[in-house]
Amino acid sequence: MATYKVGSIGEYIREQRKRAKVSLRQLAEATGVSNPYLSQIERGLRKPSAEILQQIAKGLRISAEALYVQAGILDDRDVDTDVQAAIRADVALSERQKQVLLDIYESFRREEGHDGEAAMPMTPPTKGEYR
Amino acid sequence: MATYKVGSIGEYIREQRKRAKVSLRQLAEATGVSNPYLSQIERGLRKPSAEILQQIAKGLRISAEALYVQAGILDDRDVDTDVQAAIRADVALSERQKQVLLDIYESFRREEGHDGEAAMPMTPPTKGEYR
DNA sequence: CAGGAGCGCTTGCAATAGCAAGCAGAGCGA
DNA sequence: TCGCTCTGCTTGCTATTGCAAGCGCTCCTG
Secondary structure (H helix, E strand, O other), rough: OOOOOOOHHHHHHHHHHHHOOOOOHHHHHHHOOOOHHHHHOOOOOOOHHHHHHHHHHHHOOHHHHHHHHHHHOOOHHHHHHHHHHHHOOOOOOOHHHHHHHHHHHHHHHHHHHOOOHHOOOOOHHHHHHHH | OOOOOOOHHHHHHHHHHHHHHOOOOHHHHHHHOOHHHHHHHOOOOOOOHHHHHHHHHHOOOOOOOHHHHHHOOOOOOHHHHOOHHHHHHHHOOOOHHHHHHHHHHHHHHHHHHHHHHHHHHHHHHHHHHHH
């Protein structure tokens, strides 16, 4: 959590865009947001509205919520509880399945803070790579 | 859910305000948003940003997410807690962890299709109740 | 070499968000 | 009656968002 700095929405968007290997112009086309404006957003010169963020998320095929969190308009905690709440609310899952998923999710969260190496030997390098 | 008509954020805010029995000026004070602007929002003359919605939610002591849904910047389904979307949006999880959870979730959904009854006789009625 | 394609960025502008100052109406008390 | 308080709304303004037109750079091809 504390690893992420809310407010660097531009950096985050650029990062996701590079990860997706698309140019600004390609993203502009995919999102319907102008190329210069995307550039300005990435460089922190402009502060996009939620609607623009929504479009960008769609163009990058990522969750709009992740962008909202970065932009500070959605509380990180809300997103956190969403996974647990989502699992609990999913009527397609049996209670046992829910519990399994919740356990795994929670162990992932713990290993995030404590023992990344213990549970998943491959995870640390990937994690470091991600960040 | 279906009771709400996305787009009528102004009506919704007025409704909540009346429910809370506060005047526009009182809400303005509680929210830090100007009284005239609140009036304009309520009457649909202006389209408030997410930040303003956040402030209004705080002033009305309601969930910002509920306002986002009304304003159309957050998908109702997301709030309904779609598991896959929630997992993807969880910034505390690495991409690999997300993938693991998603894979497990999806396999659970598949086994649901096959042996749902066999594994958990209670599941079907609950589903029917939801829908 | 020139030209074209692709890249990200600059600039000026129109539209809109959000505000301060103030208006008009209703209700109440002296 | 008048004055005050409270209410919601009008209006004009500034700051900001998002865009269109275009620039400069790099790389590649004929």
